Amino acid sequence: MVTTLVDIDRGRLLGMVPGRSGAVVREWVQAQPLWWADQIRVATIDEFAGYASATRDTLPGAVLVVDHFHAIRLASEVVNDVGRRVQQTTTGHRGRKGDALYGMIRRLLLMTWRNLNDKGWDRLRAGLAAGDPDGEIAAVWLARELLSEVYAANGLAHARRRLIVFFQHAANAEVPELTRLARTIDLWRDEVLAYHSTGGASTGPTEAVNLVIEKIRRIGHGYSNYDNYRRRPLLGCGYQWTTVGQFQHTESEVANQRSPRRAGYRWTTPLGSGNLSVSDPVGTRPLAGLNSHQQGWTGRVRGILWYISLQRHGVVGRRPQRTRRR
Numbered sequence: 001m002v003t004t005l006v007d008i009d010r011g012r013l014l015g016m017v018p019g020r021s022g023a024v025v026r027e028w029v030q031a032q033p034l035w036w037a038d039q040i041r042v043a044t045i046d047e048f049a050g051y052a053s054a055t056r057d058t059l060p061g062a063v064l065v066v067d068h069f070h071a072i073r074l075a076s077e078v079v080n081d082v083g084r085r086v087q088q089t090t091t092g093h094r095g096r097k098g099d100a101l102y103g104m105i106r107r108l109l110l111m112t113w114r115n116l117n118d119k120g121w122d123r124l125r126a127g128l129a130a131g132d133p134d135g136e137i138a139a140v141w142l143a144r145e146l147l148s149e150v151y152a153a154n155g156l157a158h159a160r161r162r163l164i165v166f167f168q169h170a171a172n173a174e175v176p177e178l179t180r181l182a183r184t185i186d187l188w189r190d191e192v193l194a195y196h197s198t199g200g201a202s203t204g205p206t207e208a209v210n211l212v213i214e215k216i217r218r219i220g221h222g223y224s225n226y227d228n229y230r231r232r233p234l235l236g237c238g239y240q241w242t243t244v245g246q247f248q249h250t251e252s253e254v255a256n257q258r259s260p261r262r263a264g265y266r267w268t269t270p271l272g273s274g275n276l277s278v279s280d281p282v283g284t285r286p287l288a289g290l291n292s293h294q295q296g297w298t299g300r301v302r303g304i305l306w307y308i309s310l311q312r313h314g315v316v317g318r319r320p321q322r323t324r325r326r
Contacts, residue, residue, distance in 0.1 A: 008204075012209075044203045080110075139175055140173070
C-alpha cells in the first residue's frame with residue numbers, strides 16, 4: 001500500500017511513498033524545500049485522520065478539503081450496509097437474483113436521483129415497498145441525496161443550510177448506520193464546507209493519476225522491487241519532458257539523410273508551486289543522483305524520444321513500406 005501526492009493544478013505526480021499513515025506524509029513534506037511548502041494553499045484528502053493531522057502540522061497555511069467524491073462514496077457504503085442488514089433480517093439469507101432489494105434495485109440505490117428516469121423511479125419504489133418494510137433503506141438513500149445537495153449548493157451559506165437539513169434528517173430517521181455517518185460528517189464539517197470556499201477543490205486529478213499508475217502496474221504484471229515500480233510512474237506522469245532548442249542540421253546532412261546534431265532533452269521536475277492532494281505513488285530525484293543502471297535506462301528513453309521528434313520534424317525518414325508483387 002502506497003500514498004500518492006499529486007499537484008491538483010497541473011495533474012502531475014509529486015510523490016509516492018510506501019505505507020498509509022500520517023507519518024509518511026509528514027516525512028515527505030518535511031523533506032521538501034520550505035519555499036515550496038509555503039506556497040501550498042489547498043490540500044484535498046479523503047476522510048483519514050492521519051492525513052489530516054500530518055497536513056495541518058506540515059502545511060499550516062493550506063485549507064483542507066474533503067471533496068464530494070469521497071463523501072458520497074462513504075454515504076453509498078452506508079446504503080449498502082443497511083441494505084445487507086435489512087436483507088438478512090427480512091429474508092434470512094444473502095441477496096439473490098429474485099429478491100427485491102438485490103435483483104430489482106441494488107444498482108438503482110447507488111444512482112443519484114438526477115440519473116433516474118421514470119422507469120427507474122417506478123422500479124425503485126416497487127423494490128423499496130417489497131423489501132424495505134420499515135423504510136430504513138429509503139431513509140439512508142435520501143440522506144445520501146441530501147449530502148450530495150450540500151456539495152451542489154450555490155455558495156457557502158447555502159451549503160450550511162443544506163448541511164443542517166442533512167443532520168436533522170439523520171437524527172429523525174434513527175438508523176444506527178445513518179447516525180454513524182452523521183457523526184463522521186460532523187467531524188469533517190469544516191473540510192466539507194471548504195469545498196465551496198476553495199472554488200470546488202477536488203481529488204479528481206489524483207484519481208486520474210492513480211488510474212495511470214494502476215495501468216503501469218498492470219502492464220508490468222506487478223513489480224517485486226519497489227524502486228523499479230516507483231520509477232515507472234515517475235517517468236509516466238511525474239516528470240514533464242520538453243525539448244531544448246531547435247534541431248540544427250546542414251544541407252549535406254539533409255541530402256545524405258543523416259542524423260543531425262541533436263539539441264537534447266530536458267526533464268522538468270514535478271515539484272513546483274500549486275495545490276496538493278494526498279491519496280491512497282513518485283518523489284523528485286535528479287538525474288545526477290541515479291546509479292549507472294538507472295542512467296543507462298533513462299538514456300535509452302531519452303534517445304527514443306529524440307528519435308521520435310526527428311521523425312516528426314521530417315529530418316529522419318521513415319522506413320519505406322514494401323509492396324508485394326502479384
